[in-house]
Each structure stands twice: as structure tokens, then as C-alpha cells.
Amino acid sequence: MSHQQKTQLVDFVVTNVNVMTLDPTQPATYGLIQDAAVAVAGSKIAWVGEEADLPDFDCTHTIDGEGKFLSPGLIDCHTHLVFAGSRANEFEQRLTGVSYEEIARQGGGIISTVNATRAASEDELYKLAKTRAEQLMSEGVTSVEIKSGYGLNTESEVKMLKVARRVGETLALTVKTSFLGAHAIPPEFKGRGDDYIDLLCEEALPQVAELGLADAVDGFCENIGFSAEQIAKIFDKAKSYDLPVKLHAEQLSDQSGAELVANYQGLSADHLEYLSESGVKAMKQSGTVAVLLPGAFYTLSETKLPPMDLLREHKVDIAIGSDYNPGSSPLCSLKLMLHMASTQFKMTPEEAVKGVTVNAAKALGLTNKGVIATGFDADFCLWDIQHPTELAYTFGVNPLVKCWREGKLR
Numbered sequence: 001m002s003h004q005q006k007t008q009l010v011d012f013v014v015t016n017v018n019v020m021t022l023d024p025t026q027p028a029t030y031g032l033i034q035d036a037a038v039a040v041a042g043s044k045i046a047w048v049g050e051e052a053d054l055p056d057f058d059c060t061h062t063i064d065g066e067g068k069f070l071s072p073g074l075i076d077c078h079t080h081l082v083f084a085g086s087r088a089n090e091f092e093q094r095l096t097g098v099s100y101e102e103i104a105r106q107g108g109g110i111i112s113t114v115n116a117t118r119a120a121s122e123d124e125l126y127k128l129a130k131t132r133a134e135q136l137m138s139e140g141v142t143s144v145e146i147k148s149g150y151g152l153n154t155e156s157e158v159k160m161l162k163v164a165r166r167v168g169e170t171l172a173l174t175v176k177t178s179f180l181g182a183h184a185i186p187p188e189f190k191g192r193g194d195d196y197i198d199l200l201c202e203e204a205l206p207q208v209a210e211l212g213l214a215d216a217v218d219g220f221c222e223n224i225g226f227s228a229e230q231i232a233k234i235f236d237k238a239k240s241y242d243l244p245v246k247l248h249a250e251q252l253s254d255q256s257g258a259e260l261v262a263n264y265q266g267l268s269a270d271h272l273e274y275l276s277e278s279g280v281k282a283m284k285q286s287g288t289v290a291v292l293l294p295g296a297f298y299t300l301s302e303t304k305l306p307p308m309d310l311l312r313e314h315k316v317d318i319a320i321g322s323d324y325n326p327g328s329s330p331l332c333s334l335k336l337m338l339h340m341a342s343t344q345f346k347m348t349p350e351e352a353v354k355g356v357t358v359n360a361a362k363a364l365g366l367t368n369k370g371v372i373a374t375g376f377d378a379d380f381c382l383w384d385i386q387h388p389t390e391l392a393y394t395f396g397v398n399p400l401v402k403c404w405r406e407g408k409l410r
Ligand code: NIG
Pocket: 080, 109, 110, 113, 220, 248, 251, 296, 323, 325, 326, 327, 328, 329
């Protein structure tokens, strides 16, 4: 065919691949298209389909996928990867039977990480966060959510969010930030939770919002965190800045946090081991994603499972995150979460993979990511596997061969 007759200019085409599109409009499991090809123009997917139907693109660069599998870039929709210090001592305490809540009540837990994070410089925090982000990227993560919440005063919360932004600006990784000032009551506000909430609403959140440092506002609704009423005040403030909300809800007890965040059309409710049916229904109504965190379930030796059957029955979208943090989930691997979502939460491997692609994108409001379809961002991973289920089935091997983010090979 002559040059003039060629259809569209694209930058490269990946041929000879089995594409796990995760596109809900594709009927097969994993949205799989076998013997497929994907064309990329700039940062976007220009075409995907069976290779036999590949249009005659004007393209000189073809990559042979060698019959391997291509998935969307993985999305870790819940992390706390900016922090300093270590909680190894608490790990040992918990092994002797001291509970996560007891440690928090004794002034350890989140507050221990707050002390170390406040003392660390922005550069020190950046170095630590960069290493962790690169670890996630090595297993195919192309987008990550990063929370503040270990600063607990205006200055240190701003510092954490600046570090998170810098991670996104310096690595080939999309970063969505969440302001989690309402993570714990800092020592200087002990016994004065309402005063701390006022500080967050009157000073910290306004500053964070004006600096454009947060993409969403989060909170910890729990006995050892904040009441639903206190969280509602933060959410009202978030709304006044047009910031979407999400919530650590029903992790250790049922506080009706899911209903609360659903009332605010929240992006997600996260953890959810103690979620009730009314919470499930409220989430369905508002389109709030259920973000399940098998790493925290496992690390805290939790035995109460999230209500998987109710979530399925009411067709709530389920995402999976690493919750990577030094206390409840010191597990820096989204691949491990795929495995644990299946083995612990009895999610099908397909549900688990949806949880780190299409549904994780929804949990972050990333409308251009999470599936392989025309017009979406060209974020994808080439895996040396024989079946898509291997992404959840194995752990301790890294089958990632190549990874592209917004059309660029990393
Ligand atoms: O998602 N639940 C509250 N926050 C974190 C834990 C933070 C910590 O222990 O440092 C979580 O599990």
C-alpha cells in the first residue's frame, strides 16, 4: 500500500499479544482479546483488536509481544508511602498479643510514625518515598494514590503532600494525592479532638487546597480515629473546595462510615471488614467503590472478612489496594495483594485484577486509565505468563517484561 493510502499516524504497534483489556464492553473473562495488537499514538491508545483486523497504520515501529499477555498498567489506589521511621518494635509487640488498638491508645501506632515524619526533611521523605514507589513500579504499577496523615499539623501535612507531588513529577508514575489530616489526634490535641478538627477545617485543609496539593480528602472514622460527626465537618469543608472525599471506614468496627462517605458521593470507602448491608446499599446508590485492603487484614490477623457476598449481590465495584504503610500493612507489593485478595477474600483472580485496574481507576477518579481501549491512556504491562490468572496465582516471581506509561516505555 502506498504511503498516501495509509490511515493514521501512530507511534508504535504491539503485535502478537493476548490483550487483557479489562474493558467492560469486551465479553470474555478479563476482557481478553487473543492474538491481538495495540496501536499507540502519543500518550493514547489509538486502536486495539484482533491482529488480523489491524488497520494499515502509518507506523515504522512494531514490537513483537511474542504471544505474551498485555494488561492495563496496575493502579494502587490506597497507599501511605510517604513516611519516616519504622514500627518493627510494634510488629514484635503485636506478635506477643498486644492489639493494634492498644498500641495506638498507648501513644504508639500512627503517632509513632508522626513523630518520625515530622522530624524528617522534605528531601529525606522524598528519598524514602521514591524507593517505595519504584518498588511498586517494578511490578507494573503505573498509577498510585498517596496519602498524607503522618504530619497532623499544617506544616507537616503540606510537607508530605509536596513530597507526594514530587514523586509524581520525577518518576514515570501518575500520582493522586489525598489529604488525610483526620488520621489520628496528634499528641498536642490529646483529648481535644474537636479542636483538632477545627484546625484542619480552618487552617490545614484551606492551605492544602489553595496550594493545589490534594486531589481528594480522606479520614479515619473509627474508635481510635474520628467520629462520623467529626468526619462530616471535614467533608463539608472538602466540598466547599470541590474536592472529592473517601474514607477509612469499618476497619475495626462499624461506625456507619460507609453511609457517611456515600452521602457525600465519595469516591471510595476503604477497608470495610465491618461493613453492614445498609452501608453496602448506600455505596451502590452513590457509586462509591469498595476498596479492600488484604495487606492490613493479614498484618493485623483480622478474622472478620469484608461482606463479599453482599458487595457482589448489590454490584458494588470492588478495588484492591496495598495500603502500604509502616503499621498495618508494611507490604510494598500490589502483586501480593492480588494473591491475597484471592486466597483470603476469596475473590476470583479476575475480580482481583479488575480491582487493580478498571475499578482502582474508578476509585481514584482516573477516567482515562484502567482499561485497554481506544482513547484511553497508553498505560500497559507486558507479562511473561501463560494465563491471566497467573497475576494472582503466583507470588515471589516477577513476570513483568515491559511497561509503558502514557505511551512511553519505562
Ligand atoms: O489504612 N487505618 C488507618 N490507617 C492506616 C494505618 C496507618 C498506620 O498504622 O500507620 C491503614 O490501615
